[in-house]
Amino acid sequence: MGKTFTSVGITDALFNAPIGWFPEERILKNDLLVSVYATYILSEKLNGDELNATIDYMQLHQICEKVLKKEAKLLETAAQEIMDRALKLFPQVQSLQVTIKKLNPPVKAQIKHSFVQLNFENSDEI
Structure with a gap:
């Protein structure tokens, strides 16, 4: 049987x-x-309709809020810290993607945004 x-x-x-x-x-x-974006394998525990059986997106937002209050030079630094904190809080995560877009970056061109994107995949568990 497959995994959800x-x-x-x-x-x-x-x-x-x-x-x-x-x-x-x-x-x-x-x-x-x-x-x-966090992906995990759905377990039978979800039948209990409890928040602790899933990944709480409000906690993901709180992680971002804490990290982005701190001064940094690179978007990559902030993205890595967000990823590290999310993986620590939610060990059931199979894959995680963190994208940070900088609106109106300081370049001499008209650009909607610049961005960095980090991807994690726990290939041992899939």
Whole structure:
């Protein structure tokens, strides 16, 4: 019998964060859109209709909020910390994707956003 995978996450949560390579970006802060998608194997425990049987997307948002309050130069640094914290809190995660988009990046071109994306896959369990 096959396995049922469930995905839970947040998409394009808006944060104003002190992240950027240039000092003025960290002072003035940047608008970021953050998405986190977590996939896990659905277990029989879900029949109990309890939040602890799944991945709580509100906790995913809280992780992002805590990480993005801290100053950093690279989006990759923040994305990695979000990923590390989510994997620690939810060990049942089989795959995790963290995307951070920087709106209006400081480049001499008209760009909607720049982004970084980290992907984790627990290939041992699938």
